[in-house]
Amino acid sequence: MSHLPLSDQPVTLCTPPRVICADGARHRLAPLCKSLGWREALVVTDAWFQQNSPALAEVLSALRAQGIAVRVFDGGEPDPSTTLADRASAWVREQGARPDHLIAWGGGSNIDLAKALSVALPSGRPVAELMDRANWPAAPLPLVAVPTTAGTGSEITPGAILVQPGSATKVALMANALRPAIALIDPELTWTCPPRVTADAGLDALTHAIESWLTLDAALFDNGDDPDPGYSGRNELTVQFARQATALAFTHLATAFERPNDRAARNAMARASLYAAMSYATAGLNAVHGLAYALAGLTHASHGSTNAVMLPYVMDALVETRRDELAEIARLAGATGDDPLTLARQAPVLTRALVRRLGLAGDLISFGVGPSQLAQLVSDGLAVTRLTKAWPGGPASEAYARIVHHAYHGELSGESRP
Ligand SMILES: NC(=O)c1ccc[n+]([C@@H]2O[C@H](COP(=O)([O-])OP(=O)(O)OC[C@H]3O[C@@H](n4cnc5c(N)ncnc54)[C@H](O)[C@@H]3O)[C@@H](O)[C@H]2O)c1
Structure with missing residues (x-):
């Protein structure tokens, strides 16, 4: 030793390029996406937010008002599995969607699901085949992570933690390229926890x-x-x-x-x-x-x-x-x-x-x-x-x-x- x-x-520090943390920061999301030239969003969340969150509804309207096309996958579940990620990818393809960025809205579970999709969608492969990052597409889709819990910190990390049927412990998709493009932390979103x-x-x-x-x-x-x-x-x-x-x-x-x-x-x-x-x-x-x-x-x-x-x-x-x-x-x-x-x-x-x-x-x-x-x-x-x-x-x-x-x-x- x-x-x-x-x-x-x-000294090393690996972080997303943009980290924003402030009460009300969610109001910056739509103009920020617009300023980055993004046109089509895939929002990854779960049924609770889709049904109960005025803050999410407001942000979806704000994105549309900026001319950004928005699709919402609201099938997120606690402790997402590789199977759920594959189901979500298939759903996106069926919709004919071609998102140029993802927005994860929720706790660590929804953020990790979105991270898995950011790699799976451009590669077109099942997540189980993407555990080795040599199989990844050139670049995962950019991700805005909006955590609603405090918290897993997944909005900062290089990992997506997933349940894999047949494995005793969870597995991880892991690479610096998986760190979100934007970690947008609005403490007000945690009030309903x-x-x-x-x-x-x-x-x-x-x-x-x-x-x-x-x-x-x-x-x-x-x-x-x-x-x-x-x-x-x-x-x-x-x-x-x-x-x-x-x-x-x-x-x-x-x-x-x-x-x-x-x-x-x-x-x-x-x-x-x-x-x-x-x-x-x-x-x-x-x-x-x-x-x-x-x-x-x-x-x-x-x-x-x-x-x-x-x-x-x-x-x-x-x-x-x-x-x-x-x-x-x-x-x-x-x-x-x-x-x-x-x-x-x-x-x-x-x-x-x-x-x-x-x-x-x-x-x-x-x-x-x-x-x-x-x-x-x-x-x-x-x-x-x-x-x-x-x-x-x-x-x-x-x-x-x-x-x-x-x-x-x-x-x-x-x-x-x-
Ligand atoms: N990628 C990483 O680096 C990393 C790090 C730590 C943990 N994780 C993963 O994160 C997951 C746990 O995430 P979590 O603790 O944030 O919980 P979670 O995302 O699993 O959410 C738990 C429940 O709380 C609800 N919820 C979340 N925010 C809410 C809010 N503001 N108001 C009302 N309900 C709300 C969700 O809808 C869900 O039903 C685990 O799967 C864990 O493995 C990932």
């Missing part, structure tokens, strides 16, 4: 912030032969974003959950989600997401809840390796004191307290996992090699097994046993 300080790590969605998405954002803050250094990251990697380890700049996102989420997530119309809390969580994505969409993630994908494969539970149950135990496993970072995280979560190790051990305890306050399971027994599923969880988690290779805390197989054991029994080093 190298011990280069963060200031000596190579039910508390369950607010909690899930908010804990996903907090996970992105903390997991990417603690992940492998850029100098140690294995980019293989890839000259254009999407994820490449943490550096001084990604850590700035992670720190700010962590502070915002610890301060505002519970309020957004408990008081859905609190403008300041919703705005802060939209920024927390954005800044967390600005960190993890370059630095990458590791064991929380690897094990969460495996847990989702076993239980089909939501992405946010599977992350939330694993996060405290992964943090605890890094108390030695990332002591100072965890001590800072504990302070951002409200801990006081001077001893760095004592503080570091408090970070997972305070994180789990937030998870439970938001009504989610804080250990695998409460999650409904049985002892016979633990070995599978460890091996499926380790099998997500794009994440396992970024584990910063020593041999991954031993660490993942220990994390799952502690997560099952709800054991954290900073909490005295009864």
